[in-house]
Every structure is written in structure tokens, then in C-alpha cells.
Amino acid sequence: MRQRLSVETYVKGVLSGDRTTLSRAITIIESSLPGDRLLASQILQSILPHTGKSIRIGITGVPGVGKSTFIEAFGSYLTSLGKRVAVLAVDPSSKQSGGSILGDKTRMEKLSRDPHAYIRPSPTNLSLGGVARHTREAILLCEAAGYDIILVETVGVGQSETLVKGMTDFFLLLMLAGAGDELQGIKKGIMEMVDVVAVNKADHGNEQAVAKAVMEYRQALHLFPETASKVPVQVVACSALEGTGMQPIWKLISDYYVQTSESGFLQHNRQFQREDWLREQIRQSLEDRFYENELVKKHITSADQAVRSGEKLPDEAAADLINL
Amino acid sequence: MRQRLSVETYVKGVLSGDRTTLSRAITIIESSLPGDRLLASQILQSILPHTGKSIRIGITGVPGVGKSTFIEAFGSYLTSLGKRVAVLAVDPSSKQSGGSILGDKTRMEKLSRDPHAYIRPSPTNLSLGGVARHTREAILLCEAAGYDIILVETVGVGQSETLVKGMTDFFLLLMLAGAGDELQGIKKGIMEMVDVVAVNKADHGNEQAVAKAVMEYRQALHLFPETASKVPVQVVACSALEGTGMQPIWKLISDYYVQTSESGFLQHNRQFQREDWLREQIRQSLEDRFYENELVKKHITSADQAVRSGEKLPDEAAADLINL
Numbered sequence: 169m170r171q172r173l174s175v176e177t178y179v180k181g182v183l184s185g186d187r188t189t190l191s192r193a194i195t196i197i198e199s200s201l202p203g204d205r206l207l208a209s210q211i212l213q214s215i216l217p218h219t220g221k222s223i224r225i226g227i228t229g230v231p232g233v234g235k236s237t238f239i240e241a242f243g244s245y246l247t248s249l250g251k252r253v254a255v256l257a258v259d260p261s262s263k264q265s266g267g268s269i270l271g272d273k274t275r276m277e278k279l280s281r282d283p284h285a286y287i288r289p290s291p292t293n294l295s296l297g298g299v300a301r302h303t304r305e306a307i308l309l310c311e312a313a314g315y316d317i318i319l320v321e322t323v324g325v326g327q328s329e330t331l332v333k334g335m336t337d338f339f340l341l342l343m344l345a346g347a348g349d350e351l352q353g354i355k356k357g358i359m360e361m362v363d364v365v366a367v368n369k370a371d372h373g374n375e376q377a378v379a380k381a382v383m384e385y386r387q388a389l390h391l392f393p394e395t396a397s398k399v400p401v402q403v404v405a406c407s408a409l410e411g412t413g414m415q416p417i418w419k420l421i422s423d424y425y426v427q428t429s430e431s432g433f434l435q436h437n438r439q440f441q442r443e444d445w446l447r448e449q450i451r452q453s454l455e456d457r458f459y460e461n462e463l464v465k466k467h468i469t470s471a472d473q474a475v476r477s478g479e480k481l482p483d484e485a486a487a488d489l490i491n492l
Numbered sequence: 493m494r495q496r497l498s499v500e501t502y503v504k505g506v507l508s509g510d511r512t513t514l515s516r517a518i519t520i521i522e523s524s525l526p527g528d529r530l531l532a533s534q535i536l537q538s539i540l541p542h543t544g545k546s547i548r549i550g551i552t553g554v555p556g557v558g559k560s561t562f563i564e565a566f567g568s569y570l571t572s573l574g575k576r577v578a579v580l581a582v583d584p585s586s587k588q589s590g591g592s593i594l595g596d597k598t599r600m601e602k603l604s605r606d607p608h609a610y611i612r613p614s615p616t617n618l619s620l621g622g623v624a625r626h627t628r629e630a631i632l633l634c635e636a637a638g639y640d641i642i643l644v645e646t647v648g649v650g651q652s653e654t655l656v657k658g659m660t661d662f663f664l665l666l667m668l669a670g671a672g673d674e675l676q677g678i679k680k681g682i683m684e685m686v687d688v689v690a691v692n693k694a695d696h697g698n699e700q701a702v703a704k705a706v707m708e709y710r711q712a713l714h715l716f717p718e719t720a721s722k723v724p725v726q727v728v729a730c731s732a733l734e735g736t737g738m739q740p741i742w743k744l745i746s747d748y749y750v751q752t753s754e755s756g757f758l759q760h761n762r763q764f765q766r767e768d769w770l771r772e773q774i775r776q777s778l779e780d781r782f783y784e785n786e787l788v789k790k791h792i793t794s795a796d797q798a799v800r801s802g803e804k805l806p807d808e809a810a811a812d813l814i815n816l
């Protein structure tokens with residue numbers, strides 16, 4: 169195990185914006201060693217007053233839509249405006265691929281060399297719930313380190329969008345202009361989370377297909393109920409490859425931020441997210457304590473067996489285990 | 493409170509197929525009174541050896557697709573073959589509507605008068621998790637009462653399909669032939685759960701639109717991965733109103749039942765469902781115990797407040813509450 173520094177050293181390093189210390193602090197919050205959990209908790213508690221000042225943006229889209237290229241282009245546009253940008257990822261598949269550090273940095277070559285950008289790949293070997301918690305904590309650390317804009321990337325499958333929605337202020341869905349069946353890919357569940365749909369690959373020669381798709385998405389969006397923020401969902405075209413469309417997207421997001429700050433929705437939504445995080449944390453801690461209990465460990469296999477075979481009701485088996 | 497009978501009286505009544513006793517037993521499993529929970533557990537434990545012999549069929553579809561008319565037609569077809577049919581519902585909206593007993597029975601007028609059919613509306617005033625548990629238990633009671641086929645109806649929104657999928661052997665999605673945009677309504681998540689798609693309203697004069705929709709759904713289904721059962725997903729037309737298409741649907745289901753029984757998938761799937769139910773039950777019991785704890789009740793509001801305002805980390809607040 170790499171040597172740990174004192175709480176003060178981490179806190180001072182993070183608050184001064186030192187990227188190496190930030191990375192080491194994130195490594196600690198991702199660690200499952202009991203000593204590290206305590207250290208993580210102390211660091212987070214100390215930096216807490218310095219958090220909350222960024223715009224937190226979730227970015228999703230199916231594989232192949234060009235998310236990395238988009239983040240490279242959008243992130244570079246933002247740093248050109250003088251913003252400091254952190255990129256985090258919630259990638260449920262990282263468990264299988266076993267780490268994508270090289271992958272992420274290679275995919276975002278320009279941004280990874282930008283002194284105003286910080287790219288942190290998905291934590292590996294964690295459950296989706298674990299990834300969620302650590303990403304929430306990494307957002308706080310990046311904010312304390314002075315990043316103005318946090319981009320949280322997720323692949324458009326399964327439950328990861330819901331998790332990212334639950335930790336960001338603004339949700340961007342990246343889509344492709346397809347061949348006639350554009351609407352097929354829209355999952356109702358995702359559309360209801362989205363604040364902006366960006367139709368990507370409006371590259372030279374493809375403008376017409378993209379314009380058609382933009383129209384179709386706009387029409388489709390009429391079928392959805394009003395968003396909780398009351399700000400209408402927008403559909404825009406962009407070319408991540410050619411870097412076009414970044415300015416309008418940033419304008420939409422910064423306008424959204426101003427409007428929801430004024431209406432109070434932004435603050436209300438963050439309060440709600442924190443409360444949700446507390447419930448989730450309680451649930452997780454209760455389960456951890458239960459499954460780590462020595463008596464439970466001893467009896468759970470036979471309880472499982474009795475339930476699987478249909479001999480015993482889950483209700484009864486659960487009560488027996490809990491009352492051990 | 494209505495008077496309770498002895499465990500033996502409930503068990504004997506249910507096993508003899510007495511519908512009044514079955515209804516009263518289901519009322520007990522839906523009750524949240526501590527005495528009733530104990531009674532429910534004793535009844536369920538006694539009838540457990542007499543369960544598992546039915547075919548459990550989940551039926552979903554958006555409001556307006558004709559689910560009630562379909563269940564009326566399909567249920568009547570099944571009782572005409574000499575089957576005994578029970579209809580249960582998982583309706584997350586029942587919380588708002590506050591009970592739909594009259595609604596359900598009116599909607600299925602013929603079936604509700606059929607001596608071989610038993611219709612039980614959604615339990616009211618329960619969370620979705622509560623509805624799920626009680627529906628699983630109601631399935632067991634109906635099986636013990638001799639019903640061969642259990643139809644579990646759910647509206648096609650939110651998480652209720654996942655719950656119904658988790659308690660049935662076979663999942664039927666009812667769809668409509670629309671006007672060119674049929675595919676729009678297909679949620680990828682639902683399609684991956686489905687064993688058969690029935691395109692409804694193949695009524696006189698509408699046959700062509702339905703045939704077109706059937707073709708389109710068949711094509712769309714090629715995009716989905718193989719099902720866990722290895723039995724290919726089928727698309728069929730039916731008219732619930734005119735009662736056509738019931739025989740082919742029943743043939744698909746009974747063939748599926750034979751094939752998956754022989755391959756062992758049916759049994760394996762049910763074992764997996766029971767194990768899942770145990771995990772869910774453990775989680776629920778741990779949370780119930782926690783939130784009912786007097787010390788937790790006393791301190792949770794201030795913990796919530798500290799987390800909402802951003803003063804305290806959820807992690808720390810959760811640990812403080814758990815260690816009370």
C-alpha cells in the first residue's frame with residue numbers, strides 16, 4: 169500500500185488545486201480499507217465548506233455516439249473560456265474491463281494535456297452503488313480543488329443514468345442522426361431525465377440528416393410531460409469531431425443554471441439529492457453490517473438453500489437471519 | 493377490525509378452494525397489523541407444500557391498450573378449457589386512486605361471474621415494494637386454492653414490470669397497431685423482458701394495420717439479444733374485443749411451459765426469483781427495523797436537516813444514526 173499523508177496535507181493540497189494530491193485523495197475515497205474510509209471521511213468533512221460551487225453536468229449516450237470526442241471538444245471549449253473542467257466517469261462496465269485509465273486519457277488526448285482540465289477515469293472493481301458513492305464524493309473533491317464545471321460521463325445502458333441524474337444539475341443526452349428509425353432508440357425513461365438533447369455528427373455532408381433528426385426529436389419531446397425544473401428541453405445539433413455547436417450548448421447550460429438558481433430549483437434539487445444519498449447510504453450501511461456479521465455469514469448459505477428449494481418462505485428465512 | 497379465524501380454518505378453507513376464505517386470507521397478508529403478519533406467516537408456511545403448480549403469467553401494456561378486455565377474453569377462453577384462473581394486479585397507481593375493486597370487477601364483468609375464475613384487485617395504500625411482496629404471497633395462496641393459471645396484470649409504466657417479471661414464468665406484452673410510429677412505444681427495457689408480444693385490436697376492418705405492426709415488431713425483435721429461456725420471442729395478433737387469437741396465445745404459453753420445464757429453465761428461474769425475494773426481504777426488514785427504532789425516530793429529522801443543508805456528509809450522518 170502506498171503511504172498515506174496526513175489529513176491536513178490532503179486538504180491543503182486539494183484546496184490549493186494541486187492535481188497530484190487531488191488524485192491521491194480520490195484514490196483514498198475509492199479505497200475499501202477501513203483506515204482509508206476513516207481518512208476519506210475526515211478529508212471530505214474538512215473540504216465540505218468549499219464545495220457546491222460548480223455546475224455539475226451529466227452526459228449520456230449509447231456507445232458509438234461519440235461521447236469521448238464530445239467531451240474532448242466541449243471541455244476544450246470551456247477551458248478556452250477560462251473555466252476549469254473536471255471529467256469523471258460512471259462506467260458500470262469498468263468492472264469487467266478492469267480499469268480504463270489509459271483508455272480514457274487516450275480518447276481525450278487534447279483535454280488530458282490541458283492544464284485547466286482534470287480527467288479521472290471510473291473507479292474499478294466496484295458495484296454500481298459503490299461507483300455512485302465514490303463519484304459523488306469525487307465531485308466534492310474536484311469542487312474543493314477549484315473546478316468550475318464537472319462533467320460526469322456515463323454509458324447509456326441500465327441504471328447508471330439514474331445515478332448520474334441523481335448527482336448532477338443538468339443532464340445532456342448525446343444522440344445520432346440515424347436512418348429513418350431515429351426515434352427507436354429513445355427510451356422513455358431517459359427522455360424524462362434529459363435537459364438537452366444534442367444530435368452529434370453534424371459533420372460536413374451530414375447536416376441534412378442531423379437537421380431532420382433535430383426536428384423529429386423536437387416533435388417527440390412534445391409527448392413528454394414538463395420537466396421538474398420547468399425549463400423546456402432543448403434539441404440542438406453539434407459536431408464533436410469538428411467542434412461545432414459547443415457555444416450554443418454552453419449557452420443553454422449557463423442559461424439553465426441562471427434560471428434554476430433564480431427559481432430556487434437548483435438548490436432544492438441538490439437538497440433532495442443529498443437527502444436521497446443519505447437514504448441510500450443508510451440502506452447500504454445496514455446491508456454491509458448485516459452481511460459482514462459472523463453469525464449471518466455462517467447461516468446464510470443454508471437459508472439461501474431452503475429458500476431456493478421452496479422449503480422455506482423468504483419472509484421467514486429473512487426474519488430468522490435478522491434475529492440471529 | 494373484522495374478526496380473525498384460526499390458522500387451521502384459513503388453511504383448510506384455502507386448500508378446499510373456498511373463495512371467501514381465500515379472499516380473507518389475502519386480506520390478512522395485505523394487513524400491516526403485527527398480529528396479522530404473524531398469522532399470515534403461519535398460513536403461508538402451512539400452504540407452502542401445496543404451491544408452485546400453476547403457470548404464472550405476467551401481462552403488461554400501456555393504459556388504453558385493452559388489458560382488461562384481453563384478460564376477460566383470455567381468462568374466459570382458459571376457463572372454457574376447464575382451467576381455473578386467478579387474476580391479480582400490481583398497480584402502482586392504486587395508492588392514489590385508493591382502491592379499484594369495483595373498477596376491476598366492472599371491467600371484467602363476465603370473468604368476475606365465472607365460477608372457475610377469481611379476480612383480486614391491487615392491494616391499496618402500499619408502496620410498490622409492499623405490493624410486490626403481497627402479490628408474491630397472493631400467488632402462493634391462489635395456487636394452494638387450486639388455480640392452474642395466475643394472470644398478474646400491471647400497467648406499463650415505471651418499475652412495476654420489473655417486479656411482475658420477477659414473480660412470473662412468462663411475460664406477455666400487449667401492444668396496439670398505431671399509425672406509423674408503432675416502434676416509438678417500445679421501451680428497450682420492457683422488450684428484453686418479454687416472451688410474447690400480442691398486437692391487440694385486430695378487430696374487423698383493422699386487420700391490415702395489425703398485420704403490418706406484427707411484421708414491424710418481428711423485425712424490431714431481431715435487434716434484441718436472445719432471451720434467457722432460449723425460447724424465441726413471438727409476435728401474434730389478437731382481438732380482445734372479438735375474442736380472436738386466444739387459442740394461439742395459449743398454445744405459445746403452454747409450449748413455452750413444456751419447453752422450459754424440460755430444459756430446467758423454469759425451475760431454475762423460480763429458484764432465482766425466490767433467492768431474489770429473500771435479498772429484497774432482508775433489505776426491507778433491515779430498513780423497517782432501523783426506521784422504527786425510537787432513537788432513530790428521535791434523531792432522523794435533525795440528521796436530514798444537516799444533510800439537506802450540506803453541513804454534514806450523508807456518509808457521516810448515516811454512520812451516526814446507525815451507531816445510536
